Amino acid sequence: MDKSSTSADNHKQLETETIMAHPSVDTNDAVNNNPASDLQQWQALSAWSIVSNIFTTLKSILSNGFAIVPIVYTGWQQGFDMQWGILASSLLLILVTIFAIIEWLKFRFRLNNHQLEVKRGLFFTKKDEIPLSRIQNIRYEQPFYFKPLSLGTLVIETAGSKSDEAQLAALDAQQAQTLKRLLLNLSHFEATLSVHQHSYANKQLSINNTQSITRKSLRDLILFGFYQNNFIWFAVIAGPIVGQFDWDKIFDSPMAQQFWLWVQQQTHQNIGLQTIMVIIMLFGIYSLFSLISIIAAILKYHPYQLDKHEDTIQRSGGVISHQQDALAIKRIQLVQAQQPIIARLFNRWTLYFKQVKGHEVEHKTKQHMLIPSVKPNEVESILANIPQLSGGVSVLPNSYTPISINWLTRRLALPLFPATLLSIIGYYGHHSLGFFEFIWFTTAMVMIALYIRYKQWGYVIADQVIWQHSGFFGQQWKRVAFEKVQHVTITQTSSQKQAQLAYVEVGLASGSVVFPYIPTSIAELIITRSLNAISHDNHNWI
Template structure:
């Protein structure tokens, strides 16, 4: 007979023994396993790493996308050639040769591409005949974007795009990385400048715990918000550039003489009863419908790129995630933000929505880098103050949009009105002696009046607000925008005065930031001197690098 256990000896009669089993903490085990994997990945990244062969696919798609995105200008040419009898065989042959060359270049890029993380810098080398090596200090890294195209999702692969301050293009493009490797590398690139060591498991565990504790969701955007964003952010000018030459190839006479067009015009006349006002309203409704139809492209693009939109604050870093087909994660260090730009196009004013941009250090090409700024779409006015309040480390502190602003001096308007008035007067005098018809003078002065009205609207939108730590600039035409400049980020202030401005005690002020310049025209000289004083005071108290 087995000897009863001590627990059995102390168990009262008539009751069942309760055996306590210590559970295994599965979550802790998973965390420790993940930390170990991250440490191993971090150690491997110190050696030269090759990209996965799947990066060939990414390079092919990226090159073709670049060719197509920069080839809008050839759309009218292709359309015209097709209308005049395009040779399909030559087209297929040219496309095949292009695809073959792109594939060959992608294979060479994959074979010669290497990267490693060494001594607080990311090193990248590539090239066939001539090896090019880039050494990117981590202190220069401005934005890290994680992308996962649809063709990488089943493979659990992703791409890291690393942008640096002042660069013309993306500094490094690491394609087809394992998801865990990409996320670990992204964390190391963001945290290495502030850590003494990253090799011990204790420090990694502290970082993981701190990240979990300090992660905060700042804003989420619904599907409807993105639909509104795509609708009001539509850039109609690109449609005009492409459609204009194509429209020139269409025989409009045949279209207008068609039975459908004649029936529509007869119906419109019957509905409006030959009333010019009602016909004008109908034309406006038709144009709005055409704009809405074209906006479908912009709406779909906004949904595919941003849904489900989420902006998180992770320690001292902002991270935006979203994307339906191609998942993206943008990481931006808060200290890199140079300017907060809040924009409201004319269509957005109907919905009382704004688009908020966190502008970074620009590269050599302003147009290229502008598209890379992190943005928050479809923001309500009440959300702006709440959003900025969740980023206390943002220079200048949080602040709501001002309710009003001080206008620039009226001299700005009078000096600009003088030119079209003078030009119209000279043309009228010449036309009078040339015996021009009355219609000639009506056209000249109608155009002059439209120019003056446009200048007046522009003048009414110019203004500024000077606060303790920031200065706001208001501008716009039919839409409006606010630019929030922090005195801590000001790199230089340029003051220009003409002779007339000196007499009126006015100045033309240009405030220089690492993200570009902000101009305040025709403001009082006292305000200009105040901007200089507060900028110098902010720099003297905090002389760290502006960038």
């Protein structure tokens, strides 16, 4: 039979099925008025994309400029020239605006032969050809300045990329959603674009085939912002500024003296009560700084909802800038449940879906699509609602098999050697007792930290996955599906060989997961199950 006639018959049959299933749909209109056919031609962005480019560039400059905050503050204290500051800011804004206009004039995109083509550049034209099979995430953003205009931005990210492959700004909201669906659907099928044009009506009618996975309330997001507070980074930035204050004058001020007198009266000079009050004060300071994190969590995620649509999971939310992230389920390489120390007080977890290593959805620091403030019993229901997820196991383990104690014994010797050496030097140097107390107190603290770290290391093998447990004061679980394993590296020292232990590194497309000092029998089991899973699944690992 002639191949062309077979293809024509298939197209005709597809059109007939569409009309029979939905008599109100005109197939000719679906084909002729299909936006997919328009997207085959080079498309320019709206002039409003200039505004988006300006905001994006300024945001990037500010977000990467935290390190100069102490310098600016110090310069201001020493007599900063306001006129030069205004002039520099104006010049920066002019340059950014010129760059944004040039970017808009030279930017073009189109869908062509299973790939998204993007070209830009003033003196040298740069053309990116992005295969649809490589597209990993598609994020739809609608900043506050685009909401009244019904415009949005598509951010397209690919497997292994360290930056956004394409950012299509100021698209009409309907056009952006149509392009988003086409990019996701085309990446899953081998059919040509013409077939999708004929089946466009079917896709439009099936777009509401969405299953809810989870929703997060305002209270959940407030709790997430509280326990996910980046207080350390704030301290790094604020430290040099705080160093500019004259603390002697502050402590000698009447207000500080009255406050300390009130503390002594309330605690009746009891050291224990004073310690409790100091802890309460520190907790209050942490809560105050957490307001920034809480507000950021609400603005970014509220109202948080995660849905499953066909073979993708889609997150939406955002108060000022609305976002919609779409991630193909088969791209998920690893599931990680993380519980910081403060989250342990509330028994909440943050669930991450880790993808192919590169620039990820949530943050530039390789954070991934996440579910905030998850209760332990919710983890099972969330993973169970994604049956396409590799491995099959969805229950968070209650216990784990610890790694060998040899890991701890070998590391406890490390702080003992320099402490002993310094003590000998101090003895012959006639140092004071305080010198020795400091050395051995520091050594004891290091040894305690090593013990805590050791107690957190462990693993669980269940069905077609292996869980890794780790942490310090907080804890985390990593769920590795054997069919996602790219390679397994086993390293053994001479002492490990004698003890039949091994250092195992499991390589995934999202990075490596390390299992230190585990029995060689477990290492061989990991290899066997990984090879067995791959031998029964010859699909592309992404």
